[in-house]
Structure formats: C-alpha cells, structure tokens
Amino acid sequence: MDLSYSEDHTLLSESIARFIQNDYDFETRSRIAGSDLGFDPAVWQQFADLGWLAIPFSEDEGGLGADPVSVMILMEQFGRGLVLEPYVPSILLGGRLIAATGGAEQRSRYLGDLISGKIQLAFGHGEPGGRYALAHVATRAEGGAGGFTLSGQKAVVHNAEAADFIIVSARSSGEVRAQDGISLFVVSRETPGLTVRPYRTVDGLRAAELVLEGVQVGEDALLGEEGGAYPAIEAVTDRAVAAVCSEAVGAMDLLRETTLEYLKTRQQFGRTLGAFQVLQHRAVDMLIACEEARSLALMATLSLDRTAPERRRAVSAAKAHVGNAGRKVGQEAVQLHGGMGVTDELKVGHYFKRLTMIDTFFGDAAHHLDRFAGNA
Amino acid sequence: MTASGRGAATLLVRPDCIYISGAVRPDSGTACEGRVAMNIELTSADQAFRDEVRTFLATSLPPDIKRRVENGLELGREDYASWHRILHEKGWVAPGWPVDHGGTGWTHMQRYLYDEETAAASAPRIMPFGVNMVGPVIFTFGNRAQKARYLPRILSGEDWWCQGYSEPGAGSDLANLRTRAVRDGDVYVVNGQKTWTTSAHWADHIFCLVRTDPEAAKPQQGISFLLIDMRSPGIEVKPIITIDGGHEVNDVFFEDVRVPVENLVGEENHGWTYAKFLLSFERAGIADVGRSKKQLAGLKRIAAAELSNGRPLSEDDRFREKIASLEIDLLALEYTELRALSRQTSGEEPGTEANILKIRGTEIQQRITELALEAVGTYANPYVPEALKDGWNEEPIGPEYAAGVAPRYFNWRKASIYGGSNEIQKGIVAKLVLEL
Numbered sequence A: 001m002d003l004s005y006s007e008d009h010t011l012l013s014e015s016i017a018r019f020i021q022n023d024y025d026f027e028t029r030s031r032i033a034g035s036d037l038g039f040d041p042a043v044w045q046q047f048a049d050l051g052w053l054a055i056p057f058s059e060d061e062g063g064l065g066a067d068p069v070s071v072m073i074l075m076e077q078f079g080r081g082l083v084l085e086p087y088v089p090s091i092l093l094g095g096r097l098i099a100a101t102g103g104a105e106q107r108s109r110y111l112g113d114l115i116s117g118k119i120q121l122a123f124g125h126g127e128p129g130g131r132y133a134l135a136h137v138a139t140r141a142e143g144g145a146g147g148f149t150l151s152g153q154k155a156v157v158h159n160a161e162a163a164d165f166i167i168v169s170a171r172s173s174g175e176v177r178a179q180d181g182i183s184l185f186v187v188s189r190e191t192p193g194l195t196v197r198p199y200r201t202v203d204g205l206r207a208a209e210l211v212l213e214g215v216q217v218g219e220d221a222l223l224g225e226e227g228g229a230y231p232a233i234e235a236v237t238d239r240a241v242a243a244v245c246s247e248a249v250g251a252m253d254l255l256r257e258t259t260l261e262y263l264k265t266r267q268q269f270g271r272t273l274g275a276f277q278v279l280q281h282r283a284v285d286m287l288i289a290c291e292e293a294r295s296l297a298l299m300a301t302l303s304l305d306r307t308a309p310e311r312r313r314a315v316s317a318a319k320a321h322v323g324n325a326g327r328k329v330g331q332e333a334v335q336l337h338g339g340m341g342v343t344d345e346l347k348v349g350h351y352f353k354r355l356t357m358i359d360t361f362f363g364d365a366a367h368h369l370d371r372f373a374g375n376a
Numbered sequence B: 001m002t003a004s005g006r007g008a009a010t011l012l013v014r015p016d017c018i019y020i021s022g023a024v025r026p027d028s029g030t031a032c033e034g035r036v037a038m039n040i041e042l043t044s045a046d047q048a049f050r051d052e053v054r055t056f057l058a059t060s061l062p063p064d065i066k067r068r069v070e071n072g073l074e075l076g077r078e079d080y081a082s083w084h085r086i087l088h089e090k091g092w093v094a095p096g097w098p099v100d101h102g103g104t105g106w107t108h109m110q111r112y113l114y115d116e117e118t119a120a121a122s123a124p125r126i127m128p129f130g131v132n133m134v135g136p137v138i139f140t141f142g143n144r145a146q147k148a149r150y151l152p153r154i155l156s157g158e159d160w161w162c163q164g165y166s167e168p169g170a171g172s173d174l175a176n177l178r179t180r181a182v183r184d185g186d187v188y189v190v191n192g193q194k195t196w197t198t199s200a201h202w203a204d205h206i207f208c209l210v211r212t213d214p215e216a217a218k219p220q221q222g223i224s225f226l227l228i229d230m231r232s233p234g235i236e237v238k239p240i241i242t243i244d245g246g247h248e249v250n251d252v253f254f255e256d257v258r259v260p261v262e263n264l265v266g267e268e269n270h271g272w273t274y275a276k277f278l279l280s281f282e283r284a285g286i287a288d289v290g291r292s293k294k295q296l297a298g299l300k301r302i303a304a305a306e307l308s309n310g311r312p313l314s315e316d317d318r319f320r321e322k323i324a325s326l327e328i329d330l331l332a333l334e335y336t337e338l339r340a341l342s343r344q345t346s347g348e349e350p351g352t353e354a355n356i357l358k359i360r361g362t363e364i365q366q367r368i369t370e371l372a373l374e375a376v377g378t379y380a381n382p383y384v385p386e387a388l389k390d391g392w393n394e395e396p397i398g399p400e401y402a403a404g405v406a407p408r409y410f411n412w413r414k415a416s417i418y419g420g421s422n423e424i425q426k427g428i429v430a431k432l433v434l435e436l
Helices: A007-023 A026-033 A041-049 A068-081 A087-101 A104-115 A230-265 A277-303 A308-336 A338-342 A347-358 A365-374 B044-060 B063-070 B077-090 B108-120 B128-141 B144-156 B271-281 B289-305 B317-345 B353-380 B405-416 B422-432
Strands: A121-124 A140-144 A147-158 A165-171 A182-188 A194-200 A206-218 B161-164 B180-184 B187-194 B205-211 B223-229 B235-241 B247-260
Touching: A007 A041, A007 A068, A068 A087, A068 A230, A068 A277, A087 A104, A087 A121, A087 A147, A087 A165, A087 A182, A087 A230, A121 A147, A140 A165, A147 A165, A147 A182, A165 A206, A182 A206, A182 A230, A230 A277, A230 A308, A230 A347, A277 A308, A277 B317, A277 B353, A277 B422, A308 A338, A308 A347, A308 A365, A308 B317, A338 A347, A365 B317, B044 B077, B044 B108, B063 B077, B077 B144, B108 B289, B108 B317, B128 B144, B128 B161, B128 B205, B128 B223, B128 B271, B180 B205, B187 B205, B187 B223, B205 B271, B223 B247, B223 B271, B289 B317, B289 B353, B317 B353, B353 B405, B353 B422
Parallel strands: A121 A165, B161 B205
Antiparallel strands: A140 A147, A147 A206, A165 A182, A194 A206, B180 B187, B187 B247, B205 B223, B235 B247
C-alpha cells in the first residue's frame, strides 16, 4: 500500500495547477461562463494539445494509458479552478462509453477526433421521472431494416448543444427499470427527429432536454450488444462519479482556503473573525470535511479496477460523503463570509453552486447511501 | 518521461505547462525503484507480516481472555497482566520503542497492521501508561539509572504505572496544576491531589506533574516531572465510580509524600516540555479504526438479531442507513489515517492529523455505542452489573448481547473528553494548522 503521489503524479498536478493560475483565473472563468457556448473552444484545444483529453484512454484507444489517479488529479485541479470545459460529459462519459462498448471501427471513427479536440460528445441517459435509478430507461429502440428508430425523452443532458454526437441509451426490451434490454446508440446532434432544448445550469454549465421522435439511426450506431449496455453504463458512470468526487474535493479545498483567508482578514468588534472560538471550531470542521472527502475520493479512485461490488461500494461511499461534505463546506463558506457570501461578485457563491449541483450528478447523497448499504 | 513515442497522442508541450503522463508503466517501473505508486494492495512482505501476527494471535491469545473481550465482560488486572507477559515474551509489547530499548523495529504499516489484527482478534489493549506514556519519556529524557531501573520492568509488566496529570482545578487547562513539590534535602515533599487517574488502584508507580516553582512567570514554567512509588506513605487512592457503574478512575491524594530527588526526570521546572512530548508521542493508532471495525461488526450482529415489525432491524431502511452512514465515516477515518501513514512512510514529520483522528475516532466510537443502544431497545434497561463479570452463570435477562450495551454507551462518553477534550483538539488544530 502506498497512498503518496509518484513523481509523475506530482508533475501532472503542478502543470494543471499552473494552467489554472496563469490562464484560468476567476475573471477569465466568468467571461467564459457568460459566452454563448459556455466554454472556450481555444481552451479545449489547449487541453487536447497538452494531452489532457487522452488521459483516461488506453494506448490501444489512442490515449496515454494513464492510471485513474491521473484523472483524479486532473479533476481535482479542475475543481479548484471551477473549470467549465465539458471534460466530464465529453471525455469521461461520451468518450469512455465508446471506448468501453464500441467496436474497433467505432472507436477509431470517434476517439481519435475526440482526443485531438475536433469533436464533442454528450451522454443522454437520465429521463424525466427516472430520478437516480441508473436502469430507468423508457426511451424505446425499435429495430427495423438497416437500423433502429429511437423515441423518448432525456433530461438534463450536459454539453448536448455543443456535442457533435450524443450517446443515447434506449430500451429494446424489458420493463422500464430492468437492467437487461438497454442499448447505447451514437446519434448525431443533427439527426432529424432529435430536438435539443438547451439552457444554462445554475452552476454556469450548459445542458439540454432532448426529445427523440422517430429518430432513425443505422446499425453502425449501436454500441456493443443490443440490450446489454447496462454493466458498461454502470462502470463508466462509476468512474465519472469518482472523478467528480475529486472535482468536488478541489472545489471544497479552494472554498475552505478562501474562507480561512477571510477569517484572518475581516475585522469586527476590533479583532479578526478568526479570533472568535466559535468560528475557529467551524473552520476546523470544514477542514475535517475536506480531508475526509479527499480520503474517500482517493479510496474510490483506487477501487475502480477492483471487482464490481468493491467498486460500487467504494464509489457510493465517496459520493454519499462528498454530497454531504460539499453541502456543509459550501454553506459554511457562505455563512462565514457573511453578507458578502451571498453576492454574485465573490467566487464563494459560484463554488457553492457547483458543489450543490455535483450532489445531483448520477445520484445524490441519499441515493448513494442506499446503494452503499445494499452492497455492504 | 513524456508519453511520446509510445503510440500515444502527439503532444505539443508548452514550456510553462509541461505535461507528464502520470501513468504507471509496468515496463519501466515508476520514479522509485520497485515501487508502484498509489495503490491499496498490501505488499507481499506486509501480507506475510500480517499472517505471522494472525498465527501468533490464534495460538497465543488465551481463549478465556478473548471470550471476555468479545462479550464485553470486565477484564481484571490479571487479564491485562497475563496478555502483557505473553507479548513481552514474544518481543512485541512495545512496537513504538527504539529497537535498542526493546522495540520491534516495525514500519509504520506493520504497526498499523498489528493494531488492526489485535483488535480483530479481540485481544485486550496494552495499558498505555507504562509502555506508551512514561516509557518514552524515560528513554528520551531520563538518566542512565532511571532507564536501567524502570524500562525493563515496564516491558516485562512487573511495574504498573498510572498518570498523575489532571487535578480538580486543572482539566483542559492542565498548566493550572497546583500539586506542590518542595525540595527538602534529598527528597521532594509532595502535597496535593490528582484526579481521573485510570487504574491508580492497580498501579505500582505514578508519573506526576508537580509544581516546583510557584513564582515562575508563566504557569507552564515551574512544573517538574516526578516518578512516585504508589506505596509511599501519605498516598491515598479513592475510587471514582462512573455513570456506567464501573471503577476505572480514581482520586489520588498526596500528603507530605517524600519522593527521592533521583526520581526527578530531566531538569527541575522543565516538566511541561516532557509532558507535551508524552502527549505527542503516541500518535499511531489514535483513531482506533481496528477496534471500531470490530465494534461495528458486533453492532451489525445485534441489528440482525433484533426484530422490528417482525423483520430483522438490519433490514429496516432507517436503521440500515444509520449504520451505512457510520460505516462510510469509518472508511473516511481509515483512509485519512492511511494517508497520514503514507506521508510518514515517505519521511514526512507527523503533523497535527493526530488531533483530527482523535476527534473523529472518538465520535465514531460513541456513535457505535449509541446505535447499539438503539438496537437493543427496551433491553437496554436491566442493570445487572454481575452479568458483566466472568463466571456469572444465571439466565441472561433479555438477549445475552444486551447486558453490556447501556454501560458501554454511558462509559464511552469519556472518549471525547479524555486525552484533551475534542474541543481542546479543535483549538489546537485552529492554532497550529489553520493559524487562527
């Protein structure tokens, strides 16, 4: 057992931290958030050029064959910088789903362009009324001559408008919540019958509601075996959830540091806020929440290549804990900043909002507590 | 060390953003020879060590002691003493000591595994006052005669120690202690009172913080560290009965107790330094993850045996979630400790993570006792102290596991108070880590 970074890990972490510091300060981030697209294509291309888009892919897939810890490190720094670029929907969901389920031809058709920054992906999976049940897929896939017809709705699909292709889950057999019978299809955003209704999210990202009405796709759109996609969906989303836990760790740390700085400078009653014991103890509670979240995000990351039950248990433990810790740290950061904490001007509120939305990413704290208990 | 040339994507490297792959490359190894960075697997050497500990525990832990620990029954002095002697014979009684004083020379990981295995096997704790507290003070600050006289008897278990720190007016504010030691020729004459003294009624010696210079500028100055024979005339031990009905702690009164000056450790009026050293020495295992895992397993057995609406309590959604939430917090504690362990292994000085581990470790211990109390329901009520003593042969009242649950819950409230209350711990973290 060894839980310390290798030299490579440290260098990766430092290089991403330098990028955030030099090229992605809060002002830049705010400007990008206000743009039409919601992220900066030039920044995305920079990620591609630096190899960051290749990190989660094996060498066979055209990637770098890096370990899950490298993704963890990248996402933690993205969390600190509150990075808007769609790494999670495009790379960790869309890209990993194609890598995990696609045939050689499909992988070579999409992954090269994805890793070089030419195309964007999204994953249309959750549905209205499905809440966090991962197998809840009511969208239908009817097989016909030469392909499939897809019909249904998808809810809160991140990066859908910018995506060139959306990976859509649809059911060709079974009940709405059955694990068997779910398939994945690569659907071009321009396909007739696909309506994308885009919007901003409260944390500054972009998402959309999808309606699929008789969307026709060819046989080559099917990823993997028809009806057999669930295990891959679960494995890929578990990896993405572990990564987002690390994003939350970075965001929480930044919030905690910012709050601590404020406690040391803000004066009331003739002394700094940090001189008040009641606030000192709350600052310590924030530190403990951050440290424990970091411990569990690491545990989850290191469990990703173990057996499925071990992976589920570790990822859900981390996500449940991070959901609660993120809420606590976010709320405390706002509270300890006083009135300033509720202004749009300060970064505090923006981190708080991101942490709050992270809790809804593929299952909130209550959902993952239940999943953990079921895998005890 | 870039990824180029391995069939990977071509990288354009910007000078201020040099990208390194971060991959674990089995072909070339990683930065350190033979080391696979970031993994949670035990090395084969650590596995072999763990197996050795398991085998030893399976063959050497006396079954009657194991049974008493497992069933939450009271342990007597002789239970602790005989286990201490067995460990001493094996050479494992003081893993934290330097090898030339009788330590084991284990790595941090080996010590962690040892603690985990002994907890899992239901071995009793080693009483900390000799091995983990006064022993390190003596081998660090004591003179040659003190080392020769005391250390072998601590290791062998011949001498039992207790700790004379707290006083009625000096709890969290320890430096406010008033027990006086006045030099009179070759002796110090000690007058005063110590309190919360665990196992003073079993101890042969007490190590005491005493005030030798009441005129010192600061309360922390003017304190000395004295070793006192509990058989000295003028010492009186009075039991303090705690809310669980048990007798662990005592008041210790000193009236004109004459202590030879050779029992002073280090220099007169420098005792506070040694006291702080002692508090910082025993960091390993402070979270007590192994014992909490064992207790959690016990709680799950109770929840599986108890019925709620005709079904096992363990299947009740609300109770199941409470246990799950506790278990996740315990995992967080475990990995926080393992991270600290990795930092120590790579040569970093231990920081103040011990304070955080103490806070969270004790909170979790208390929550386990609280959920066990909830689980046994009305059978928390019967108070039959004899049922917790070995050799009680009557029919149990209610389920057998219920007898110790309420006493344990009440007894364990001590955990967030002793060793520096959790509020004091937070104060230390605020000051030393957060610099508030």
